[in-house]
Amino acid sequence: MNKQKNNGNIKSGKKHHKSKKQYGKQHSAQASRTSGKSKGKHRTDTPRQSNQRGITAEVTCTGLTNEGKGIVQWKGKQLEIAGLLPGETGEVNIFKKGRFIDTKLKRVIKPSEDRANLTLSFPNEGVGCHLYHMNEHAQNRFKQKFIDELMKPFGKPEPIITMEFPFYYRNKNVMTFGLNKKRQIICGLYAENSHQIIPMERSIIHDQKADEIIQTIKGMMKSFKMQPYNEDTGRGFLRHVLVRVGKKSGEIMVVLVAASPMFKGKNNFVKALRKAHPEITTILLNVNKRNDSMVLGNQEKVLFGKGTITDTLCGLKFNISAKSFYQINPVQTEKLYAKAIEMAELTGKETVVDAYCGIGTIGLIASKKAGKVIGVELNKDAVRDAIHNSKRNGMKNARFYQGDAGEFMMQMAARGEKADVVFMDPPRSGSDEAFLSSVVKMQPNRVVYISCNPVTQARDLKYLAKNGYAVESIQPVDMFPQTVHVECCSLLVRKN
Numbered sequence: 001m002n003k004q005k006n007n008g009n010i011k012s013g014k015k016h017h018k019s020k021k022q023y024g025k026q027h028s029a030q031a032s033r034t035s036g037k038s039k040g041k042h043r044t045d046t047p048r049q050s051n052q053r054g055i056t057a058e059v060t061c062t063g064l065t066n067e068g069k070g071i072v073q074w075k076g077k078q079l080e081i082a083g084l085l086p087g088e089t090g091e092v093n094i095f096k097k098g099r100f101i102d103t104k105l106k107r108v109i110k111p112s113e114d115r116a117n118l119t120l121s122f123p124n125e126g127v128g129c130h131l132y133h134m135n136e137h138a139q140n141r142f143k144q145k146f147i148d149e150l151m152k153p154f155g156k157p158e159p160i161i162t163m164e165f166p167f168y169y170r171n172k173n174v175m176t177f178g179l180n181k182k183r184q185i186i187c188g189l190y191a192e193n194s195h196q197i198i199p200m201e202r203s204i205i206h207d208q209k210a211d212e213i214i215q216t217i218k219g220m221m222k223s224f225k226m227q228p229y230n231e232d233t234g235r236g237f238l239r240h241v242l243v244r245v246g247k248k249s250g251e252i253m254v255v256l257v258a259a260s261p262m263f264k265g266k267n268n269f270v271k272a273l274r275k276a277h278p279e280i281t282t283i284l285l286n287v288n289k290r291n292d293s294m295v296l297g298n299q300e301k302v303l304f305g306k307g308t309i310t311d312t313l314c315g316l317k318f319n320i321s322a323k324s325f326y327q328i329n330p331v332q333t334e335k336l337y338a339k340a341i342e343m344a345e346l347t348g349k350e351t352v353v354d355a356y357c358g359i360g361t362i363g364l365i366a367s368k369k370a371g372k373v374i375g376v377e378l379n380k381d382a383v384r385d386a387i388h389n390s391k392r393n394g395m396k397n398a399r400f401y402q403g404d405a406g407e408f409m410m411q412m413a414a415r416g417e418k419a420d421v422v423f424m425d426p427p428r429s430g431s432d433e434a435f436l437s438s439v440v441k442m443q444p445n446r447v448v449y450i451s452c453n454p455v456t457q458a459r460d461l462k463y464l465a466k467n468g469y470a471v472e473s474i475q476p477v478d479m480f481p482q483t484v485h486v487e488c489c490s491l492l493v494r495k496n
């Protein structure tokens, strides 16, 4: 059962417990594909009975995929059903979509004890939350099992660090704008693997104030004659709105991402938005003319305030720009960083590298216990923030450099420079050979590897384990409750 404070819309407890018959209805299950061995997309024969609306079948779930979808056997085929849990029997729609068989959970006939006792208040509030139908205990078990299996070659991982109130934790919301078939303005998240917008007002993991602000902007658009951008025609103005909240400071940044810098009536728009939400501390216009999936473009203009927000993490104050990376769950980040610093066993003398350092959070927190800190980061704005953050917190032993972490480390290694501890926190794609081979050359005693993608982390651990390092500890942290994602912090120690 979810241990929840009754904060906002999340309801739990007997009062809100749905009857068994109701269970399936809360899931807007994404289409899932038949499982097989190649590429995840599998051509199958269409069942003869199938028509456009599909057929209904009763199935029993025997396990879960790594994406948290229920696995069922049906007429000799393995199907994946979003929202169905192991042991549960459910009624599903099975229908053909192109070359694939899609499924949709209609209702759960026999719910599992692992099912969350949770009622959603807003349409599509659970979009993007692949595991919200599982209770906390089941989510933790699911993530632990995933990490245990993945990291088996390196030893037994520690029990996952969980979150006490696993809702509304995100400090950053991004919503995309468009028109529906009735040409009404909608905003929401893209459906999986598509650019179709699923309209939503709230999410069970978003900051509630951030969602409110985005709805206010949506409501203002008509009177300001602001059209959402249309990717197909290239017409329209507003593409996305990004809201970032300093959960401790209370500062709020709103970024209007537009297709053009020509923002007619911007002063009145800003005035009206600030009137509706005096808690907003800065507003920016970001111009993105690209056609890829990046939310933010390069051009940026501050419309109100200082253009950045401040937040407090592990007792230090951090300046955060719109384009800089900042961990999205500050409650769990403090636990993650505490673990990472503990793993480093700093004594006050060490030379520490903070690679992929973002705005310098880990390096600056470590600098209190280290001889000196050298940070490297690709994103210029983040490096500027890191330098500012170093001064702001009075850290005199930290230096930050802009560049590719692999190239930077290669140069350090070529100059014969040494480090005692390397913190590395690369993006989802993981690190690269230039970086890892330089670590091996520089021979730090300890490498603390933080990752939001344990699959690429396991790949990189394998490289280091083959080249003189022993994996001593693996600590999963639930940084992304309700979703399938999990953060993992691993300690490698140099063998003699």
Ligand SMILES: C[S@@+](CC[C@H](N)C(=O)[O-])C[C@H]1O[C@@H](n2cnc3c(N)ncnc32)[C@H](O)[C@@H]1O
Residues within 6 Å of the ligand: 324, 325, 326, 327, 355, 356, 357, 358, 359, 360, 361, 362, 376, 377, 378, 379, 382, 403, 404, 405, 406, 425, 426, 427, 428, 452
């Ligand atoms: C997962 S974030 C970690 C940031 C920081 N350590 C933190 O905890 O907030 C990864 C960071 O790596 C940066 N990055 C991506 N590719 C990089 C590269 N090749 N070299 C250096 N930094 C890179 C990104 O801009 C991002 O700030």
